Every structure is written in structure tokens, then in C-alpha cells.
Amino acid sequence: TxxxxxxxxxxxxxxxxxxxxxxxxxxxxxxxxxxxxECIDCALCAPECPVDAILEEDEVPDDQQAFIQLNxxxxxxxxxxxxxxxxxxxxxxxxxxxxxxxLLER
Ligand code: SF4
Ligand code: F3S
Numbered sequence: 001t002x003x004x005x006x007x008x009x010x011x012x013x014x015x016x017x018x019x020x021x022x023x024x025x026x027x028x029x030x031x032x033x034x035x036x037x038e039c040i041d042c043a044l045c046a047p048e049c050p051v052d053a054i055l056e057e058d059e060v061p062d063d064q065q066a067f068i069q070l071n072x073x074x075x076x077x078x079x080x081x082x083x084x085x086x087x088x089x090x091x092x093x094x095x096x097x098x099x100x101x102x103l104l105e106r
Contacts, residue, residue: 001036008053010094026078029105035075
């Protein structure tokens with residue numbers, strides 16, 4: 001399965017959702033989550049993300065491991081998103097910030 005990780009937080013570019021053949025992205029206030037039960041591992045989304053936030057589960061680095069469980073959990077709580085929309089207004093200024101885990105809004 002594929003996992004959305006920290007770089008997505010406060011950017012939410014949504015280019016990823018357009019290409020997903022099974023529409024398994026779910027939208028929170030400042031982050032998206034992939035439902036691992038629905039993802040078919042097609043790998044189409046990963047290269048679409050401008051901040052490289054989407055990783056294959058077995059390539060998630062140690063400091064991002066919490067996102068595996070977070071994607072599963074948040075995808076159950078958030079509404080589906082299948083159409084691209086404008087990124088968050090300050091996306092550009094956040095896309096190089098590396099320590100923003102604590103800013104994830106539920
Ligand atoms: Fe969707 Fe494919 Fe990405 Fe899984 S890997 S979230 S199925 S685009
Ligand atoms: Fe997030 Fe990248 Fe998609 S920033 S919304 S994972 S395109």
C-alpha cells in the first residue's frame with residue numbers, strides 16, 4: 001500500500017487524487033490520507049506529488065512510521081476526495097518545512 005507522509009501537511013496540493021483509479025484518498029483540514037484497504041498499489045500517485053509525500057509502505061523511513069497507522073485511521077474519519085482543488089494558501093511556504101508533524105489537524 002502507499003502512504004501519505006509529513007511533507008503533505010499544510011500543503012495539500014491534491015494532484016495525487018486525480019490519478020487514483022480507485023479514489024482511495026480522504027481529505028482532512030491540512031493533509032490527505034490513503035485508505036490502505038482500498039489502495040491497489042498502482043503507484044500512479046507518488047510521482048504526481050510536488051513534495052514527494054507519497055511513499056510505498058515498505059519505503060517509509062523510520063521517522064515517518066507513524067504515518068502508516070495515521071493514514072489507516074484518518075481515512076476512516078475523513079470524506080473522500082477525487083477531484084483536484086487549490087492547494088492550501090500557504091502551501092509554497094510550507095513545502096520545504098521538514099518538522100511539521102505536530103501541525104497535522106484532525
Ligand atoms: Fe491510488 Fe494507486 Fe496511489 Fe494507491 S498507489 S493511492 S491506488 S493512485
Ligand atoms: Fe498531499 Fe502531495 Fe497529494 S501534498 S495532497 S500528497 S499531491
